[in-house]
Structures are given as C-alpha cells and as structure tokens.
Amino acid sequence: MSSQTVIITGASRGLGAAAARILAELGARVVLNARSEGDLNTVAGSIRAAGGQAIAVAGDISQPAVSRALVETALSQFGGLDAIVNNAGVIEPIAPVAEADADAWQRNLTINVIAPVLLTQAAIPALRERQGRVINVSSGAAIRPKGGWAAYGASKAALNLFNATLALEEPRLTAIALRPGVIDTEMQAVIRREGQGRMSEAEYERFARYHAQGQLNPPELPGRALAVLALYAPPDWNGAFMAWDDERVAALVAQHAGM
Numbered sequence: 001m002s003s004q005t006v007i008i009t010g011a012s013r014g015l016g017a018a019a020a021r022i023l024a025e026l027g028a029r030v031v032l033n034a035r036s037e038g039d040l041n042t043v044a045g046s047i048r049a050a051g052g053q054a055i056a057v058a059g060d061i062s063q064p065a066v067s068r069a070l071v072e073t074a075l076s077q078f079g080g081l082d083a084i085v086n087n088a089g090v091i092e093p094i095a096p097v098a099e100a101d102a103d104a105w106q107r108n109l110t111i112n113v114i115a116p117v118l119l120t121q122a123a124i125p126a127l128r129e130r131q132g133r134v135i136n137v138s139s140g141a142a143i144r145p146k147g148g149w150a151a152y153g154a155s156k157a158a159l160n161l162f163n164a165t166l167a168l169e170e171p172r173l174t175a176i177a178l179r180p181g182v183i184d185t186e187m188q189a190v191i192r193r194e195g196q197g198r199m200s201e202a203e204y205e206r207f208a209r210y211h212a213q214g215q216l217n218p219p220e221l222p223g224r225a226l227a228v229l230a231l232y233a234p235p236d237w238n239g240a241f242m243a244w245d246d247e248r249v250a251a252l253v254a255q256h257a258g259m
Ligand SMILES: NC(=O)c1ccc[n+]([C@@H]2O[C@H](COP(=O)([O-])OP(=O)(O)OC[C@H]3O[C@@H](n4cnc5c(N)ncnc54)[C@H](OP(=O)(O)O)[C@@H]3O)[C@@H](O)[C@H]2O)c1
Pocket: 009, 010, 011, 012, 013, 014, 015, 016, 033, 034, 035, 036, 037, 039, 059, 060, 061, 062, 086, 087, 088, 089, 090, 111, 137, 138, 139, 140, 179, 180, 181, 182, 183, 184, 185, 186, 187, 188
C-alpha cells in the first residue's frame, strides 16, 4: 500500500473519478478537483466511506487560485505532495476550422493546456522535495489529425510538448503523457451528440460503432494504469508519451495493482 498524496483534476466523473477511487484503494491520499461540486463531493464521500482519504476542492482549474488551493490543501492536510494528474479536459469545439467558434477554441486551450501548466507550476516546489510525478492525460488525437477536432488535437499536441519540455527542465521529477484509449465517458457521448455533420462521416461512424458494439473501455481499465503511473512511474520514463496498454505500463500495473 502507498502512503503518497496525489492531486487529480477532472475527478467528478469518467476517467478522473475512476482513477481517484483506484488511487485511494492503493492507499494514496487524494485531493480531487472539478467544477461540479455535488458530483465531486459524491466521489470524495464514496472514497471516504470505503476507508480512503479524500478531500474535494471544487473550482475551475483554469483559474490560478484553484491550482494554488489544491497544492495548499495537499500540504496542509496531508503533509506533502507526491504526484499531480492533469486529467480535466474538454473536446469542444467539434467543428471545422472554418466554422469553429473562436471563444470555444480559447476555452479548450485554456482548460486542456494552460490549466495543466498552472497546476504544474504551483506543484513544482513540493514535487521537487519528493522527486514526484506529473501525469498529463493526453490522447491519440495529439498525433493523428481528425477533421472537426483541430482544437482538441492541437491542445493535446501542445500538452505532449509541454510534458517533454518539463522532463528536460525538471530531471528529478517524472513527467508522463498518457493516452488512455477510447473510454465510455461523457466525452464520448459529446462526440456522438455533436460530431455528426461536423466530423468526417467515416470518423463519426467509427466512434458511433465503438459505442454500439461495446468497444469503449470502462474508465477503470485506463484508470488503473493512470493511478499506478501517478504512484510508481519509474524516473527513466521521464518525458515519455505512452499508451495506457503499453506493455511496460501493463507490467507496472501487474507489479503494483495486480488483480
Ligand atoms: N473518453 C475518451 O475516449 C478519451 C480518449 C482520450 C483522452 N481522453 C482524455 O481523458 C481525460 C478525461 O476525460 P473523460 O473521458 O473522463 O471526460 P469527461 O467524462 O467529460 O470528464 C472530464 C472531467 O474534466 C472536468 N473538467 C472539465 N473542465 C474543467 C475545468 N475547467 N475545471 C475543472 N475540471 C474540469 C469535468 O468535471 P466538471 O464538468 O465537473 O468540471 C470532468 O470531471 C481528458 O483529458 C480527455 O481529453 C478521453
């Protein structure tokens, strides 16, 4: 069992909520963030009811004060910080470049790129003390363009380069960008609701098929990989962009959280 402290954003549902529960099952103390206070408190409450330690700090992670509050909570309530998981993310706007709303582009980049930078900046002094880890939740869209997804793909490509640059600048930390695969979460529901006519027909059909044929993974599968990386990613992986089912990740999961 781990006695580490981990901050995880986007923990009110989906991948973040699953990873938070698994982190707590593995013994970690977790500080949770998302905007929806009720849902976030429900996740934190269920962790505590199961015997874990969780504190919810609700707020928009793109506000610098929220990042500072998360780090201050970890330090004051749990005595230190071992890892942060930059998981909160949005896919919108789903629209061709020629039609996409500029404010929605700005919101996407603010949540998907600027917010991870802000939380990382706030956490670096504490992470340095424990040679900690930064896990950035990326996407295959960072390296494969999809029509209608320019904002999302550009944001995840930027996140990958942020991750790789952080690794160069902070060699005593371990920064990993993780692709979690296709997961049965609200983000996939948004793609099915808003993608038709805005993505290519073939791409839209592919995502609709993933859902119809039960090919979306439950969040607990990549969530376990995310939790194990946050607690145990080895230092020599610093800077890597990895898939959740990479065989090295699978071996680490088997070692630390074998079922
Ligand atoms: N689902 C997939 O197939 C898939 C594939 C590749 C990568 N990913 C990545 O996985 C991560 C998690 O996505 P998901 O699939 O679990 O999506 P999701 O179910 O939509 O969850 C997104 C989470 O981010 C939070 N969030 C969004 N904006 C926020 C903000 N400004 N401040 C704080 N929290 C915010 C949401 O909570 P609130 O709305 O309450 O704030 C929610 O908890 C994302 O980075 C996504 O890009 C997902």
